[in-house]
Amino acid sequence: MSAPVLAIANQKGGVGKTTTSVNLAACLAQQGHSVLLIDLDAQANATSGLGLEKREGGSVYRPLLGDGTLAERIQPTAVPRLSLLPSEVDLCGAEVELARMDDYLNRLKKGLDPLRDGHGYDVILLDCPPSLGILTLNAFAASDRLVVPLQCEYFALEGVAMITRVLKQVRETGINPRLELMGIVMTMFDARTRLSQNVVAEVRQHFGETVFETVIPRTTRLAEAPSFGKPIITYDPYSAGAAAYEVLATEVAKRLGLRTP
Template identity: 45%
Template sequence: MFHVKQSSNTSTAEYGVDTPLARELADLTARRKALESVTVRFDGPTRIFTISNQKGGVGKTTTAVNVASAMAELGAKVLVIDLDPQGNASTALGVPHTADLQSIYDVLISDVPLAEVVQVSPESPNLLCAPSTIHLAGAEIELVSQVAREHRLRTALNDYLSAHPTDVVIIDCPPSLGLLTINAFTAATEVMIPIQCEYYALEGLSQLLGNIRMIQKHLNPDLTMSTILLTMFDGRTRLAQQVAEEVRGHFPHEVLDTVIPRSVRVSEAPSFGQTVITYDGQSVGAVAYREAAVEIARRANDDNEKRH
């Protein structure tokens, strides 16, 4: 298993003094070195994640784009579908999403093939994005009268995947449970939930799990809640440690060992039209997201080996 903390062979003496900061730097150096030699396989069926949490501000879009970029760096062919009308995922991936461009809105409402709206991110030829535009804000109302309104994204995505081999699809959806989010749940095979390591972290999670069960029962029996990622973690606070322990206690198999720390670099990157993976790939936030991507991939490999 790929853990957030790697045993360090780097002596803190190299940094001149044995202090908490020196130990952190030594640990980060060891983790960077460990990532340099990592190899993972993406040889199973396409994994389709929807990133969801009905609580806002927990890092949904940040997690979507950085996990996607890290997986692309590992060699996976990754498609990000920006289903949030704000279009923040499109911005972070450096993909144009002005109102005059075709977008995921046209796929959902006008049956435009997904392949016609997908763009390649400047970050990597392996990283693709179906952008959002402001038109998506009205899609909730327009979808109401559409035939098979809950399945429109799933149909479009299946058509796309039949002609464009893709290892991972990541759907970034809005925090509310409307028809856009239901389309994301119906199209996905897995749910990834980012949980902020702060007070009220579990607020609304029981409702989200209830919604997932409802989707499983009525629309998508193949949907599983496979991954929980702890975000905005501050190891200096007792609260963050308590939240992490509580979440792991409730979901011991779903929570990744990797945690994402609070990081200025992670916050800065989108303003430059980049993920933190390309903005500052050696920063602690980038290292953590790369570790998370490795752990997600390796868990799938382990599960496939167990089945066979």
């Protein structure tokens, strides 16, 4: 079976895309799945969060422009079964350069499709930049499913409204008619505030079971882990954040129909 591709996306910065990408990827790997995470953000937070260096020429940037392959840039990480295609500073120029190329929305899909079979991956995750620009649209074109992290704060619903509008356009314009919203992950939940509870209730009311049952708590351990280059399951395996991402990984694997190894 071809490895499913999941885009972790939200046009807003600071909502937990990278934290979710890194920790979901690490937990899926810990649960026995072979995972490839691709860092599509020039900020390279997923790359440094897994303890890897950004390396000139080491990201998707050159392959997107037709120079080399994605496969030759994939790095192992300290987490067994988790591989990473890192980011690099050059990626911030990719939008402008890509815009001048033929078929510029399908560049990532073309590079990624060959990795879905015969490379041993069970699932491929894309950590998207905080915009709905050309790189994110490339991610949407290359993906089967979309996971939207949503911070528990005011106006959360407006954020999803925008992303569902774009999803509709991505389908209707033929960029990717098959793309589905797999789930919304509520992040940075603070159980002490009524606000967090109200936001989760409101988003569930609108999106029902599309919202994952697991809610990610706001914890300092989750915020600290990237500065040690570790996912939470390595940095503090018995913390609330680790437990939450483990359950989320189980939910994701179930929605994807991944076989439990």
